[in-house]
Amino acid sequence: MTGPAPHEASWSLRLYARLLELYPPEFLQRHRAEMLQNFADLEDATASKTKLWLLIGKDLTMSLTSQFFASQLGSYVIAVLLTWILIFIIGYFTHGSRPGYPALHAFGGVLFGMLCMYLATRLYGTLQSQYNAYLIGVLVAFVALFTIGYLRYRSLLDHPILQVIGGVLLGMLSMSIAMRLYGTQQNSPGA
Amino acid sequence: MSKSPLPLTPAVFHILLALYGKERHGYDIMQQVKADSGDAVKMGPGTLYGSLDRMIEAGLVAKSNTQDPRRIYYKLTALGQTTLRAETERLSRVALVARRHIGST
Incomplete structure (x- = not known):
């Protein structure tokens, strides 16, 4: 061998x-x-x-x-995603599917933010300090982009990029809360 | 286990079959599964160890007191042997029914 x-x-x-x-x-x-x-x-x-x-x-x-x-974190993420899909469907039927619809941009941002956070946790989760530095860095970058965008365009809801970034922040925040709540218990491989 | 594990997934069935009568380590199990299934079931390390964890938890497989310090060997438990026999019987009955149906058309 x-x-x-x-x-x-x-x-x-x-x-x-x-x-x-x-x-x-x-x-x-x-x-x-x-x-x-x-x-x-x-x-x-x-x-x-x-x-x-x-x-x-x-x-x-x-x-x-x-x-x-099979993990608790997975269950949480699925629940959040389903909630967002539901919100999007309700928004679609109440406001129509016109281009630039805010919920679509925010939803795309949430998905992206959650994915980034999940990958960051898996890649850096074992190195706590490195992970925290990464997380804070990314959050600060997004908050800065969001603030600049807000000052530049004066309205949070009018510009698609702001909606996407807002969604990313929300997705990252959701994942961050999920990891704080379930991160230490989510390791049993599923049945 | 509180409930019957049957029917088994193909991966679990093949792992039980590979371990029947012989203790094996992970890579050996993967090769044996590949050979037993005629290359139909190709299992990678992630699938193998995920399945082994679940099978150990279910009491079908146990870690062996290995003679090789570099490898962990796995063996069938009594429940694992019983389950393998039961699943083999079940599959035989299914095959028999299938042959009867196909033969009658």
């Missing part, structure tokens, strides 16, 4: 190690070493890198999706 070379890891192995950070920390604590070993074994046994990454891409997508939906 071959294993990862201790001194020179391939770029594939390094990339895979980075992608593993998307899994919940407790799952990684149990399986990280073995998953890296298995990846190295697969890499040795597979002639084509394309085939290897197709398998790994499918595996990451399926297993991360399964874990995310």
Whole structure:
């Protein structure tokens, strides 16, 4: 049985190690070493890198999706998304679907903000100080953009970019609250 | 377990089958699943360890006292063996019914 070379890891192995950070920390604590070993074994046994990454891409997508939906944080995010979809549908039927409709922009922003926060948590969640620095930096940037946009356009509701940024802030705030509430309990891989 | 785990998902069935009669580590399980399914089920590390966690929690599989310090070996529990037999019987009955239907058309 071959294993990862201790001194020179391939770029594939390094990339895979980075992608593993998307899994919940407790799952990684149990399986990280073995998953890296298995990846190295697969890499040795597979002639084509394309085939290897197709398998790994499918595996990451399926297993991360399964874990995310099974976690408490996943449930929270789904609930928030459903609420936003409901708000959007109500808005669509009450105000029509004219271009530039504020709810659409804000909703797109929320989705983007939540996605950014989720990725940031998975990538930096294990390094608490780094994660906090990242979070504060991004929030400050968005607040600054929002303020500049407000001063420039004088109205929060008239300009689509302001609506998107407002939505992003709201999405990030939702995820931040979710992580404070559920972040430490969301690691059990789903049944 | 409080309720019957049957029917099993293909991944769980193949992992149980791979572990029948032999303790194996993760990569070995993946290779055995691939061989047993004739390349139809290709399992990556994320799917494998997610499934193993759930199977350990359900009492179907246990970690073994491994002789290899670099690897964790897994083995079937008594419940895992019973479940594998029950699922095999169930699939056989389904196959029999299917053959009967297909044969009669």
